[in-house]
Amino acid sequence: MSEVLNPEMLLLIFAAAVATFLTRVGGYVLITRMKTIPPRMEQALNAVPAAVLTTLVAPAFFNGGWDVKIAMSVALLVSLRYPGLIMLAAGWAAAMASRHLLGF
Known part of the structure; x- marks a missing residue:
């Protein structure tokens, strides 16, 4: 301690x-x-969520095993069509299936 x-x-x-x-x-x-937010500052503030998400997801994708890569790829594809909860469930199911069936 x-x-x-x-x-x-x-x-x-x-x-x-x-x-x-x-x-x-x-x-x-x-x-x-500030009375008004300048356009460039507003653009920078709008880019923050994507930057934070990238810093969270990229290391897990590149340092993770194939199960993580498969799960993230499935989640990405599902997120293009369905809402977040379905995307989360699909990614989780893909991770569990790849770990169980492929032995990752």
């Missing part, structure tokens, strides 16, 4: 918390002081 709570680790956690707080508050203050 002492390895986790050493002073350097506590300082790192505190610095990360302060940086997170300042970026959130800074963004709020910046946006509220």
Whole structure:
């Protein structure tokens, strides 16, 4: 337990918390002081969800096994036609089927 709570680790956690707080508050203050949001900033803000999703999905796809690749590919194809819950179920079913039938 002492390895986790050493002073350097506590300082790192505190610095990360302060940086997170300042970026959130800074963004709020910046946006509220503007009368209108410039078009380029609005485009950048609209791109954030896709960027976050990419940073979550890409490492799992490229570092995962074939079961993960199959499940994500099936989920992608299903998501083009059906809503999120069906896509989630299809990806899960593909992962379970590939693990069971193909031994991944």
